[in-house]
Amino acid sequence: MSMQSVLTVSQDSPINNTKSKAMKYLGYKIKRNSTAIIFNVIFSILSLPGLALATCILDSENSSIFAEELGQFAVMLSALGVASLIGVAFLVYLNGINMFSYYNNRVLVDVSYALPITRKERFWCDFAAGIVPNLILYVLSALTACLIFFIGAPSIMMEPDAYWRIMLEGILVGFVFLLFLYSMVVFCTSLSARVFEAAAYPFVFSVLVPSLIAIFYSLALRHPSLAYEQWFDIVMTTTTPMGFFFGAVGPVFSGEFFALKAEIIIPVVLIMGGFIAAAAALAKKRSVERVGMPFAFKIVYHVYITAIIFCVTSLFIIAGRELSNDTFLSPATFFGMVMTTAILFLVIEVITNRDFKKMKTAGIRYAVTVVGSIIIAYTLYSFDSFGIYKYLPDENNIASVEVVAGWGPSENAFTVAAILATPEEVVDWGGAYNRNELYGGIVFKEPENIKTVIRLHTNYMNSDSRGHAYRYNNSTFKYNLKDGRQIIRRVYLPNVDLEELFYSKEYREMEMLALEKVLEDTDEAYRAFSIEVEIFGKRPSYEKIFIDKEVFIETFKADFMSLENYRDIGNEIGAVRIDTQKYFADKFEKLYYRPYFQNLSYFIHDSYENTAELIRANS
């Protein structure tokens, strides 16, 4: 075949012709979006490079390049940088709607669909035109930021490995976030037929998906708290761009390194791929003639409204059960639920411009939705969430159980010990907040105690009512399995039951270790201690006494540890409080939020004969 004929064949080929048309269309769409791209260039210059420059200036203590007086400028630059980052994300959101504006603008339908390109080509060109320039600008912006760091902040470069890793993670996570956000917006736009819907769906989706997951979780496990298990955190992080932002992007900006975990990135890539594939399929399926009417696909409206009503109905059921001693649906709860959901349903119907002539049908749909939601919730409730609620791991597979209880004989000891072990965490985050974190739980590893936890948990699940007796506690059991998994459940138990754990030998050993740690850790602690004794039934009940601490600890430990059975502990006859106020006041004097607690407290039971005698001898 001659060269001439080859050229002729190539020019006439409809495939090549179509392909070049698609590329021309892509170029045209990018060109028409030039205003947004110009804004994006500005934001890209101000965002990461701006933040990097600001960091370098603020780091001027360690840098010879920038003067300290530029500090104010740096703060302003940081604010501008953050605003520009939001701007970059906002432009991605806008592009997701704009690139597919013919999905929701009737006037543009004829122009777009009459063009000589296939629907598939149109979708991919529009998809690429909306995100590729943004991603290129983002990567350039991130590389510029790296360069600025490289030149301007030698102190950050002190650990080159860490520096490069966090830079790479930052770029990749930001890249994935923008693509994830764009994919979701395009998916939501594909479901819509009006601009209002295209603009609102991404927000509705971002709230609705985590809400549904949280509500199913709460219904299945019969408690409203979001005491996350590991999977729950991952699900929240991976299902929506906003979740991904808070779960993965946020930590990168805080300088943490765990954003690129496979268990986060893989699901995100899969879900993102799902969004894109679904949007591509919808591009072919969409009925052009529905543009401008409420919803491109009627089924989507029903899914949305059902999901919203289900969430609200379930919230009433969950909250109602918490407030009414486990009654599934009290009349008061039902009334509130019906009122709220009816108003919500009507508002959504009005917003979506549904036909008021069909109010009767709407009424029936509302009733079906509410009743359906109640049935789903009740089914989960009645059938123990199909085994999820009553699932407990085999005790042989449990490595340890962490018990987090609102009550315990001397939980302060652990708090104090933990703070002494890692005071920098308190300094970093503020004592008042961190106290709750450090409370943490008490980890039981002894098989006997693991059995006890399982027994208490089983008893709780099998009881019909939780009861509201004095000294009941919301407690959390975190089962750490040998394969690395963690299962978290919340229980509501009387203190009496928990005592079995808190007076176990394992616990007492831990407590004494914590106490000894407090005492051994620092000399200042010793100097600050005084002991206050409260003798129950005596007036005045409080008495400050002075005992040699080492003698006290030795005596108390001997009594505390000699107990064979917690049932023999006897009555509380008083309490000992070791004042640590001065110690912590000195230790954390620079803190705005000082640690709240002041005492290490121990109850003295009548079985602690030697301790009781020691107190008597010194009072």
Place this chain on the structure above:
Amino acid sequence: MIALKNVTKNFDDFIALDNVELEINKGTAFGLLGSNGAGKSTILRLISGIYSPENGSVTVDGTAVYDNPALLEKIFFINDETIQWNNFTLTEMRDYFKTFYDSFSDEKFESLWKVLELPKQKKLSMFSKGMKRQAVVVCALSCRPDYLLLDEAFDGLDPTMRIIVKRMLVDEMLDNNMTTVISSHNLKEIDEFCDTAGLLHKGKVVFNRELDTLKSDIQKIQAAFEGDATVETLTKAGLQLLHHTKSGSVVQFIARGARDEIIGKLNQFTPKFVDVVPLTLEEVFIYEMEVLGYEYAVGIDGLARQSNK
């Protein structure tokens, strides 16, 4: 040739087209007639590949048109809106269509532009409605399509411009054998411009014929008779009446059939005089629609009819 076979198109519960059969020959100027919501624009959007039919097939030159870029390049659809071009200048419009239509002719564009003298660098948002229409027509004809579909295309054009634009279309039809399909409510325009017309009513095709044949098949008669020529007697005589009014001794009626055949049947009523008045397309449309029970007819001469009753 454009062919719609058993085409059905629904918009939710509304049946826009119901089992439509329509053929439009190549090189013709075809007028789509019909009341509002009859399905005219839907047909144009089906031919231009914007809509896909629920049932049946829409083919152009024997090939299905939906999602067929090679075919879509030969078709140009001008809809009844122009605001989508507001952000474009005429030059930008030219570049836009040049991107997608390989057959776009700069030479043609320049020659048409010279006739109309539209501003090239002003945004179309600054144009009047008529000027916007002209801009779109210039671009459409510069694309040199085999099939040009116009939805209310002459809307907004002044009488002089209408003539100029029509001449442009005719020139393109003569030069390149372009097929033009026009949907319009302006029946006079269709009458002047088209050689074939199709009437749609409630999603169905009422007729699809050459205009000359159509007009020669319906006669408007003014006559006075010695005998009793009522609707009943005329119908009994084999006349297919579409419309009948009587004013004094003069009877005016519209009947389907050939001129000579009708006059032959009227002779039995010993007419004093018989005049066969030529029908305009507008009258054909009105009387055909009246037969279909369309109330628009009441607006035209309903009062006369009612007084006659």
